[in-house]
Amino acid sequence: MGRTWIRVFLGMLLAFPVGAVEVHDVRLWRAPDHTRIVFDLSGPTEHKLIELDSPSRIVLDVENTRIKSGLSGLQLAGTPVALVRTGIRDGDDLRVVLELNASVKPRSFFLKANDQAGDRLVLDLYDKSPQAQAAPTKSVHQSDKRDIIIAIDAGHGGEDPGAIGPNRKREKDVVLAIAKELDALLKADKGFSPTLIRTGDYYISLRGRRDLARQRQADLF
Known part of the structure; x- marks a missing residue:
């Protein structure tokens, strides 16, 4: 019995490195001109944003980070995101891949913890649409x-x-x-x-x- 518990404990350590940042929750909002995805984190971390074509994708590589569950529960209807996948990169880093069904301009940034919320990684996907015509001058x-x-x-x-x-x-x-x-x-x-x-x-x-x-x-x- 003792050896069994040791194996389980070691397996957990391998699956979740000591000191790794946890993604507690992922939230999504749709605004008139963009989609915002927020990753609630257990601590600060670094990340890299990558744009890929053929097919169109957005990739987020988050250093030394793990996510407890997949993102299949996100409500993607009405957004430019068709599918979200997650995986592990270089052994310790979290990779999030967003497959797109529309052209977007991505922007990502980190928000430090405050009195109301913990550390967060924010990804904004701005819709690409024809430039609006200037409003007529009022006489x-x-x-x-x-x-x-x-x-x-x-x-x-x-x-x-x-x-x-x-x-x-x-x-x-x-x-x-x-x-x-x-x-x-x-x-x-x-x-x-x-x-x-x-x-x-x-x-x-x-x-x-x-x-x-x-x-x-x-x-x-």
């Missing part, structure tokens, strides 16, 4: 009678939950519900044309929120 006569455009910005979203209240209620959910209610109220009032900056559970940077408001020619933001 003085058009401005006299047009509706006032109001950009309603629900903060946080995606991996940024905001404050956590009683019963684990998240600020990102509360502010989005308020934003949608305000949107409905303004639509019912003549003279106003509201537009939601964030319509679902995904993250938009501060600069991205500002740019969206400008693209929609908002008078108030």
